[in-house]
Amino acid sequence: MNLISLIGAVEIGLVFALVALGVYISFRVLDFPDLTVDGSFPLGAAVAAAMISGGINPITGTLAAIVAGCLAGIVTAWLNIRFGILHLLAGILTMTALFSVNLRIMGRPNIPLMNQPTVIDLFAWLRPLVEASGLPGRPTLKVLALLIIVSVVGALLARFLTSEFGLAMRATGANPRMAQAQGIPTEMHTYIGVAMANGLVALAGALFAQTAGFADVTVGTGTAIAGLAAVILGETIFRTRSIVIGIFSCVFGAIAYRIAIALALNTGWLGLQSSDLNLVTAVLVAMALILPKVANPMRSLLKRSAT
Amino acid sequence: MISLSDVHVTFGRGTPLEHRALRGLDLTIPEGEFVTVIGSNGAGKSTLLNVLSGTARPERGSIIVDGTDVTRWSAPKRAKLIARVFQDPMAGTCERLSIEENMALAFSRGSVRRFGRALDASRRALFREKLSMLGLGLENRLSDSMGLLSGGQRQAVSLLMSTLTGMKILLLDEHTAALDPRTAAFVLDLTRRIVEEQKLTALMVTHSMRDALDHGTRTVMLHEGTIVFDIAGDQRKSLDVPDMLNLFRQARGDELSDDNLLLGMGAKQAAAVRAGKTASS
Numbered sequence: 001m002n003l004i005s006l007i008g009a010v011e012i013g014l015v016f017a018l019v020a021l022g023v024y025i026s027f028r029v030l031d032f033p034d035l036t037v038d039g040s041f042p043l044g045a046a047v048a049a050a051m052i053s054g055g056i057n058p059i060t061g062t063l064a065a066i067v068a069g070c071l072a073g074i075v076t077a078w079l080n081i082r083f084g085i086l087h088l089l090a091g092i093l094t095m096t097a098l099f100s101v102n103l104r105i106m107g108r109p110n111i112p113l114m115n116q117p118t119v120i121d122l123f124a125w126l127r128p129l130v131e132a133s134g135l136p137g138r139p140t141l142k143v144l145a146l147l148i149i150v151s152v153v154g155a156l157l158a159r160f161l162t163s164e165f166g167l168a169m170r171a172t173g174a175n176p177r178m179a180q181a182q183g184i185p186t187e188m189h190t191y192i193g194v195a196m197a198n199g200l201v202a203l204a205g206a207l208f209a210q211t212a213g214f215a216d217v218t219v220g221t222g223t224a225i226a227g228l229a230a231v232i233l234g235e236t237i238f239r240t241r242s243i244v245i246g247i248f249s250c251v252f253g254a255i256a257y258r259i260a261i262a263l264a265l266n267t268g269w270l271g272l273q274s275s276d277l278n279l280v281t282a283v284l285v286a287m288a289l290i291l292p293k294v295a296n297p298m299r300s301l302l303k304r305s306a307t
Numbered sequence: 308m309i310s311l312s313d314v315h316v317t318f319g320r321g322t323p324l325e326h327r328a329l330r331g332l333d334l335t336i337p338e339g340e341f342v343t344v345i346g347s348n349g350a351g352k353s354t355l356l357n358v359l360s361g362t363a364r365p366e367r368g369s370i371i372v373d374g375t376d377v378t379r380w381s382a383p384k385r386a387k388l389i390a391r392v393f394q395d396p397m398a399g400t401c402e403r404l405s406i407e408e409n410m411a412l413a414f415s416r417g418s419v420r421r422f423g424r425a426l427d428a429s430r431r432a433l434f435r436e437k438l439s440m441l442g443l444g445l446e447n448r449l450s451d452s453m454g455l456l457s458g459g460q461r462q463a464v465s466l467l468m469s470t471l472t473g474m475k476i477l478l479l480d481e482h483t484a485a486l487d488p489r490t491a492a493f494v495l496d497l498t499r500r501i502v503e504e505q506k507l508t509a510l511m512v513t514h515s516m517r518d519a520l521d522h523g524t525r526t527v528m529l530h531e532g533t534i535v536f537d538i539a540g541d542q543r544k545s546l547d548v549p550d551m552l553n554l555f556r557q558a559r560g561d562e563l564s565d566d567n568l569l570l571g572m573g574a575k576q577a578a579a580v581r582a583g584k585t586a587s588s
C-alpha cells in the first residue's frame with residue numbers, strides 16, 4: 001500500500017470515527033439501535049454542500065448540518081417514544097424520508113465541491129508543519145485537521161458522558177426503570193442522546209463532503225453498520241468499560257478498520273474490490289455478533305472443568 | 308404522612324385480560340411509621356408500591372404526601388420524595404456501571420443534573436465512608452462493575468443508595484426474597500438500622516409473616532386489591548405467625564363465603580378480626 005492510499009484510509013477513518021462516536025451513543029450508551037444514521041450522514045453532506053456551493057460560509061454550513069442531523073434524530077426518538085414505534089422501524093422510517101429530503105436540499109443527486117472554501121481552510125496555519133514533514137501537502141493537512149476535530153469532539157464527549165447529566169443518560173440506556181426511580185427523566189435523555197448521535201453523524205457527513213469534495217444522495221448506505229463495525233473493533237481491541245477509553249477505542253477502531261480495508265483492497269486479497277466494502281463490513285459485524293454467543297458455552301465449559 | 312384514598316388500578320382495561328389490581332384501596336401512614344405489607348401472590352402489593360412511586364397510575368383515587376397531592380406526578384418527579392429497593396437485585400442498580408457511578412446516580416436523586424463531574428474526590432470519600440458501614444469490604448471496590456457483586460451485596464448497595472439523599476419514604480418490595488437466608492437476615496437488619504437511624508416512613512412488602520411481625524410498627528394485609536386487615540401497637544405485639552395465618556385464611560374465607568363456615572371459623576373470631584381492622588385504620 002502506498003503512502004497516498006494510507007493517508008486516504010486514515011482520512012476516511014477519521015470521518016467515520018465521528019460516525020462511530022454517534023453509533024456508540026445510540027447503540028451502546030442508550031441501547032437504542034438507531035438506523036437513522038444512514039440518512040443523517042448524507043443529510044449532513046447535503047446541507048453542508050448545498051450551503052457551501054451557494055456561497056455560505058463553510059462553518060455556518062457545517063453547523064447547520066449538525067443541527068439538521070439533531071432534528072432527524074429527534075424525529076426518530078419522537079416516533080419511538082411518543083407513538084411506541086419500534087426503534088429500529090422508527091429509524092428506518094426517518095432514514096427513508098431523509099432520502100427524499102436530501103434530494104430536495106441538494107436539488108440534484110450530486111453536488112461537487114471543487115475549489116470551494118471548506119472548514120479545512122481554517123487549519124491552513126498547519127501548512128508550514130505539513131511542508132516541513134515532507135508528506136503530501138493537501139491530504140496530510142486534511143488528516144491533521146480531521147484529527148484535531150475528532151480529538152476535540154472525543155474529549156467533549158468524554159467530559160459529557162462523565163458529567164451528572166451524561167451519567168444519567170448512561171443509566172437511561174443501562175436500566176431505565178432504575179433511572180426513573182433515581183429521578184431521571186429517561187424520555188428527555190433519549191431525545192437528547194439520539195439527537196446528539198445523529199448530530200455527530202451529520203457532522204461526519206458534512207466533513208466527508210468537504211474532504212472528499214462532493215456530496216451524493218447515495219453516500220449514506222451502510223453508515224450505521226460501518227459505525228458499528230468500528231465500535232465493535234475498538235471494543236475487541238480495548239476490552240474496557242471506561243468511558244474515556246471507550247471513546248478512544250471507537251476512534252481507533254474506525255481508523256484501524258479503514259486501514260485494514262485499504263490493505264485488503266490494495267493487495268487484491270480474495271479479489272476484493274471497493275464495491276465489496278458493504279458486504280465485507282456486514283459479514284464482519286455479523287460474525288462479531290455471532291462469535292460471542294458461540295464462544296460462550298465453550299467458555300463456561302472450560303470454566304466448569306477448571307473448578 | 309402518606310394518604311391513599313379510594314385508589315383504583317386496572318391493568319389491560321377493556322381487554323379480555325382486564326385485571327383490577329387495586330380496588331378502592333385506602334391507607335394512611337403517619338410520618339415515621341414502618342409498615343410491613345403481606346398478601347398472597349397477585350394481591351396487589353407491588354402495585355401499591357408502584358402507585359406510590361408513580362410507575363403505575365391510578366384511574367381513580369388520590370395520593371397525598373405531606374399535604375401535597377402527587378397523584379399526577381411522574382415517577383422521576385416523585386423520586387425526590389420516594390426511594391425504592393426492588394425485589395430483583397438486578398433492577399435497582401445498573402450492572403454496566405461501576406459501584407461509584409451507581410452511587411453518584413443516587414446521590415443526585417431529586418436534584419437537577421447538570422454538567423458538573425459526576426464523581427470527584429469528595430464524593431468518592433463519602434461513598435467509601437457509606438460503603439464501609441456495610442462491612443462487606445465494598446469500600447475498596449468503588450470502581451468495580453456493579454455486575455460483579457452478588458445479589459445480597461447489590462441489595463445492600465441499593466439500600467445504601469436510597470439513603471444518600473434526604474427522601475421521606477422508603478419502599479421495599481420483597482427486597483430480600485432473592486437472597487439466601489443469611490444474606491436476607493443481613494439485609495433486613497440493615498434495613499431496620501437505616502429506617503431507625505434516618506427516621507424514615509417505610510413500606511416493606513414481604514412474603515414472610517415472621518419478618519412482617521418482627522419488623523416495623525404496623526402490618527397490613529392485602530387481598531384482591533384492598534386491605535383486609537391492618538394491625539398495629541399492642542394488638543400486633545400479641546400476635547404470632549399462626550394467628551396471622553388464621554387471619555390470612557379468614558380474610559380469604561370471607562371472600563368465598565361471608566359466614567366463614569367454609570373454613571370452619573367461628574363468627575366470634577371473625578367479628579374480632581373485623582373490629583381489629585376498623586380499630587387501627
Ligand SMILES: Nc1ncnc2c1ncn2[C@@H]1O[C@H](COP(=O)(O)OP(=O)(O)O)[C@@H](O)[C@H]1O
Binds near residue numbers: 351352355
Ligand atoms: N403491568 C401489568 N400489566 C398487567 N397486569 C399486571 C401488571 N402488573 C401487575 N399486574 C397484575 O396485577 C395483579 C397484582 O399484581 P402485583 O401488584 O404485582 O401483585 P403482588 O401482590 O404479588 O405484588 C396481578 O394479578 C398481576 O398479574
Ligand SMILES: [Mg+2]
Binds near residue numbers: 352
Ligand atoms: Mg410483587
